[in-house]
Amino acid sequence: MPNPVLVEAVRGALTESRHRGAVAVVDAAGTSVLALGDVERPVYPRSAVKALQALVLMESGAADRFGFTDEELAIACASHAGEPGHITTVTRMLRRAGLAADALECGPHWPLHQPSALALARSGATAAPIHNNCSGKHAGFLCSACAMGATHQGYGAPSHPVQRAVQATLENLTGCRLDEDRRAVDNCSVPTWAIPLNDLALAFARFGTGKGLPAPRAKAALRLRAACAAAPWHVGGTGRFCTEVMRRLGARVFAKSGAEGVLCGALPEQGLGLAIKCDDGAGRAGQVMMAAVVARLLPLDAEERDFLARFVRPTLHDWNGAAVGELKPTELLSGA
């Protein structure tokens, strides 16, 4: 049975495009609170689990040893937009561990933030691995390797101690065994393991509450969530979904996007973890799904609801700035 249509793109009087997907919301005991579509199908979480990967940065002792600030911890959990402030923070992180940008093995791409990409070009420079949206996570891997006393070269290989620690951490939080046949290569050349949405949601319920985790891991999760809430611009960038939601709603929401329409998050006060996959991989629809689920489950005042409506039901504009359509959640998704 196909997953249900959760988001529609409307133009004029008609639905122009349709996005199917699945949504899992569970508590830290694994009890399902909301399940739309197939929540047992394994999904590569991609960048949506960067905060879980960053637990290794905390537990390796690197965060304490190098004295990382909120901004540095937040960017380790980030898909940043490559704005100048992001580059400064990643550079500082690497320097604390005695490393330079050439240690990054994520590959180069131009900053996602278009004005920053254009400014970089105007300056005569070109795209480098540090501009890769994953460079903060990779800086975290590098610092973890240093703290573990492991060689930092090849830190992205599945057999490297850092990735083994990441794998063990994900296994602990999700309760899944992450065998080799579930492993693929993410676009920044590190492993990504396919995990059912329900288990990803459980991992984030644990990450968001600390329940069911060993005490040091619960403390590390709390520290990372506090860092992201304090420095949300470092988790994404100017105008980006995760940044804007965490800036406005603070520690009440943790939200993180990944490639191919995956988002994970937590509502710590409700004790809930969230995992979302848009079947077709569209980030625009995954964001609507996450915004709609947050609007459905988090108590909001009128102003907060208005704020979130921009993401639940974003207006589509033509190149002259006129409204020509919108994305909107279906009733099944919004619970209307």
Next chain:
Amino acid sequence: MPNPVLVEAVRGALTESRHRGAVAVVDAAGTSVLALGDVERPVYPRSAVKALQALVLMESGAADRFGFTDEELAIACASHAGEPGHITTVTRMLRRAGLAADALECGPHWPLHQPSALALARSGATAAPIHNNCSGKHAGFLCSACAMGATHQGYGAPSHPVQRAVQATLENLTGCRLDEDRRAVDNCSVPTWAIPLNDLALAFARFGTGKGLPAPRAKAALRLRAACAAAPWHVGGTGRFCTEVMRRLGARVFAKSGAEGVLCGALPEQGLGLAIKCDDGAGRAGQVMMAAVVARLLPLDAEERDFLARFVRPTLHDWNGAAVGELKPTELLSGA
């Protein structure tokens, strides 16, 4: 009943994302040769019908009066990438009609061709309407208005003589009545009318063969197809799907992409018209659908088949250039 899955994105051992859609292939008599999914559902064709919109440029007398070359006719049918050569051609087109770039009402965006966007930024310039991928079509509208003796201001309004002529032309080719409730605004601020895929495919069977069209319209269609086959770079740009396919396969294929996963085309030697919609609006999957349909229906030699395989089954790379996955047609689509 949902449309079938036609394209899968594979990473590692698993399918990561799935694209549903519909495909219509008909001959000029309207006989269906291939129908996958719901081919009766109205779809906004967006830029996929630019060549049909350009018939007005021919029939208004503008093309002859201003002595348009293949390149100029091709760019009137284009979603160009904003490369310097594209800008030169649009500028020349406008100049022939005594107009300047400030007459364009399509709104600005940065060139789709990233190196051109970066070079533009390096030069200290900024994005203007002429860089909009639709500026060639808009130059065509402007020249048509001039040839018709109509004011060129507001040429994108549904009531303007140019858009009325476009509407009548589309009604003739598709056999559909395009009432106001089917009309929406395209991202370049001109009308787009929702039309069932089967009727779009019929329009392109007629465009590709001239059959069923008044003689001047058939002649205009032939001239536009010849122009696109002779100057395919002007229909898209460096490395782009429609350009590459028409460059390699020449006049045997006409192919044109539109926003939100729509593609239309023709196989003139087979007498067939094609119309494709990816349900979720993904261009990456719409391209695979078109490439797979061309591979299925057009006789190809081994080298041509190898060439087309790059688009039927494109490899996905990480930022270090390593292969990490692929897009592939399902058996239903490939007919395997």
